[in-house]
Amino acid sequence: MIRNNNKILNIYKNCKRYYCNNSTNNGKPVDLVFNIQNPTTTTTTTNGVTKNLNEIKNIIILHGLFGAGGNWRSVSPKIADLTNCNVIQVDQRNHGTSPHSDEFSYKLMSDDLNQLINKQSIEDLCIIGHSMGGRVAMLYSLLNPTKVKKLIVVDISPSELKSNTILEFKDYLERMKSMDLSNISNRRQAEDWLQPAVPDKGVRLFLLTNLILGDNGKYYWRMNIDGLLKNIESVSSFPSESEIQSLKNSTSPVQYTNDTLFISGGKSKFIQDRDLPKIKQFFPNYKLEVVPHVGHWIHAEDPTKFINIASNFINKN
Numbered sequence: 001m002i003r004n005n006n007k008i009l010n011i012y013k014n015c016k017r018y019y020c021n022n023s024t025n026n027g028k029p030v031d032l033v034f035n036i037q038n039p040t041t042t043t044t045t046t047n048g049v050t051k052n053l054n055e056i057k058n059i060i061i062l063h064g065l066f067g068a069g070g071n072w073r074s075v076s077p078k079i080a081d082l083t084n085c086n087v088i089q090v091d092q093r094n095h096g097t098s099p100h101s102d103e104f105s106y107k108l109m110s111d112d113l114n115q116l117i118n119k120q121s122i123e124d125l126c127i128i129g130h131s132m133g134g135r136v137a138m139l140y141s142l143l144n145p146t147k148v149k150k151l152i153v154v155d156i157s158p159s160e161l162k163s164n165t166i167l168e169f170k171d172y173l174e175r176m177k178s179m180d181l182s183n184i185s186n187r188r189q190a191e192d193w194l195q196p197a198v199p200d201k202g203v204r205l206f207l208l209t210n211l212i213l214g215d216n217g218k219y220y221w222r223m224n225i226d227g228l229l230k231n232i233e234s235v236s237s238f239p240s241e242s243e244i245q246s247l248k249n250s251t252s253p254v255q256y257t258n259d260t261l262f263i264s265g266g267k268s269k270f271i272q273d274r275d276l277p278k279i280k281q282f283f284p285n286y287k288l289e290v291v292p293h294v295g296h297w298i299h300a301e302d303p304t305k306f307i308n309i310a311s312n313f314i315n316k317n
Helices: 076-083 106-119 132-143 163-178 187-194 201-210 225-235 241-248 273-282 303-315
Strands: 033-037 058-062 086-091 125-130 150-154 211-213 219-221 260-265 286-291
Touching: 033 076, 058 076, 058 106, 058 132, 076 086, 076 303, 106 132, 125 132, 132 150, 132 241, 150 303, 163 187, 163 201, 163 225, 187 201, 201 211, 260 303, 273 286, 286 303
Parallel strands: 058 086, 058 125, 125 150, 150 260, 260 286
Antiparallel strands: 033 086, 211 219
């Protein structure tokens, strides 16, 4: 049971070879790689913020498409200290150092998360999910409402993504796949190769966090590009109520009724007014907070604001 708040436990596996390439997994969950950041202090306030005195002891963070748990390494210690919680950063399937699979869907990622939670006996839980990870967090909470005490969804909704967004993601992956890594000797060359398909420098640098220099001096992609390309359409749609009812083997309305916080970037288009009825349908006790001056990557563009919003929500009884 992950409840120890007395020391930092780093169990992030050093496993560049921990990939299940060309494996279908036959619908089975995979063992996700993760890191735990424990709080470094037990005082009841930090910088004037009253720490979590309620029942939440663990926070799982789920990254977005093309990301990894390590993207949250600068944010996690501060959230851990402000909430007095263990913060668990997860690499989802086909990302980071977690296993590769030919299969990729929100249902499978929810199953992966469930296996992690059960194997590690994680209780008293809040989940924070960004973008794709937010959808995994939403689905998991709807399927397992008693296992999640609070939910934070960052800049995504349960509505359909626009087709041009998916085409853009596909263009990124195809450009990455077409890179001749044998002729890449530095990261600048890789960035130059991506530029025609990825004109935004910030996005290019984000994608390049997946380009790793191996022990043999050659670069490789740690992300499963082929698996993501094959299944990229699967991230466009969130499961419908009837689909979730089928997964639950129930005809009851599908809702997660605990406190839920949606955090939206004011410059982002991923949560629109038209999405609010569907959010309300699934998450009747939701609150929306907009950070006006940032885009999709709220936690990276204004980490201080994000940390305070998330921590205050977790700490509130």
